[in-house]
Amino acid sequence: IAGITQAPTSQILAAGRRMTLRCTQDMRHNAMYWYRQDLGLGLRLIHYSNTAGTTGKGEVPDGYSVSRANTDDFPLTLASAVPSQTSVYFCASSSGRGDTGELFFGEGSRLTVL
Amino acid sequence: GQNIDQPTEMTATEGAIVQINCTYQTSGFNGLFWYQQHAGEAPTFLSYNVLDGLEEKGRFSSFLSRSKGYSYLLLKELQMKDSASYLCAVMDSNYQLIWGAGTKLIIKP
Numbered sequence: 001i002a003g004i005t006q007a008p009t010s011q012i013l014a015a016g017r018r019m020t021l022r023c024t025q026d027m028r029h030n031a032m033y034w035y036r037q038d039l040g041l042g043l044r045l046i047h048y049s050n051t052a053g054t055t056g057k058g059e060v061p062d063g064y065s066v067s068r069a070n071t072d073d074f075p076l077t078l079a080s081a082v083p084s085q086t087s088v089y090f091c092a093s094s095s096g097r098g099d100t101g102e103l104f105f106g107e108g109s110r111l112t113v114l
Numbered sequence: 115g116q117n118i119d120q121p122t123e124m125t126a127t128e129g130a131i132v133q134i135n136c137t138y139q140t141s142g143f144n145g146l147f148w149y150q151q152h153a154g155e156a157p158t159f160l161s162y163n164v165l166d167g168l169e170e171k172g173r174f175s176s177f178l179s180r181s182k183g184y185s186y187l188l189l190k191e192l193q194m195k196d197s198a199s200y201l202c203a204v205m206d207s208n209y210q211l212i213w214g215a216g217t218k219l220i221i222k223p
Contacts, residue, residue, distance in 0.1 A: 042118065042213030043157075043201070058210075090156060102147075103211070105156035 003027070006091050006106035013081050013113050021076045021109045023091030031094045032074040033058075033103070034066060036087040043090065049074055081113045116140045118214035120202050125220045126192055134187045134200050134217045142207020148176050148187045149201040151216065157201055160187070189219075197221045 004025045013019050025032065030051045035043040045058030049068040063085060065077045074093075078085055088110050092103040117139045126132040138146070145164040149157040163169055163178035163185060175188040187200055199216040206212055 040122075040215055042215045043203075043211075044213070045210065102159045102162065103149075103157075105158070107156050 004091055004093055004104055004106035006089075006109050008109060009107065010110045011112070013078075013111060015081055015083060015113055017081050019078045019081055019111070021078075021089055021091075021111070023074045023076070023106060024072050025074075025091075025093045025104070026072065027093060027095075027104065028071060029093035029095050029104070030071070032068065033092045033094075034064070034074070034076045035090045035092065036060065037090060037108075038087050046076065046089075078111075081111075083113045085111065086113045087111060116204075116206065116212045118202055118204060118212055120200075120214040120217045122215070123218045123220065125222060126189075128192055128194060128221055128223050130192050131188065131190050132192060132219065134189070134202075134219065136185045136187070136202035136214060138183050138185070138202070138204045138212070138214075140204045140206045140212055143180060144205040144207065144209055146176075146178055146185050147203045147205070147211070148174075148185075149203065151199045151201060153198070160200075192221050194221050194223070 007022045033048045034046040044060045046064050047066040049055045052071045088108050090108050091106040094103050120136045148160040151157040161176040168177045173190045178185045199218045201216045202214040203211045
């Protein structure tokens with residue numbers, strides 16, 4: 001079934017540890033995104049990639065890094081996790097800039113930093 | 115700054131009609147989106163409006179007035195499965211999506 005797969009679905013992490021959230025899509029979409037969702041706030045964009053080989057910073061990029069080595073994969077890394085990074089993280093993709101903008105989301109990764 | 119406003123929570127009765135409003139102030143406009151998100155799940159696309167007027171899709175309709183910076187999502191013949199959060203998002207001049215905090219819709223029998 002085509003779509004976006006995120007891993008892990010849930011993780012508890014000690015502060016200061018490094019963590020990579022994985023995201024893979026099989027829809028051959030050009031654009032991919034990482035959002036965090038916190039109670040009472042809208043989805044906030046962390047990083048994005050308009051096409052393989054390029055990345056850009058979103059609204060809340062500090063403490064996070066991404067890479068886009070190929071079309072399908074877009075991992076998000078927390079170099080040294082802090083409690084404020086406790087959140088639900090969603091990876092999403094779309095066919096590209098200028099289209100209707102429909103995003104397809106993964107099921108989310110719930111991260112707790114202690 | 116850019117801002118999307120929508121009510122935090124609404125309650126409606128099964129079988130009834132509910133209208134969820136969204137007002138926005140953004141740098142440019144390239145379309146407005148509504149997404150549905152059930153608790154613990156990912157958001158899923160409902161509708162897209164880029165021109166003024168009403169877009170109807172089954173029990174759901176979405177309206178846009180660009181001059182007023184206003185949209186609403188209309189849900190008819192409410193069903194219990196419509197209990198979810200409804201997210202309004204606007205695509206700005208840089209083709210970035212600006213998201214509202216979402217409206218939690220509670221359906222009562």
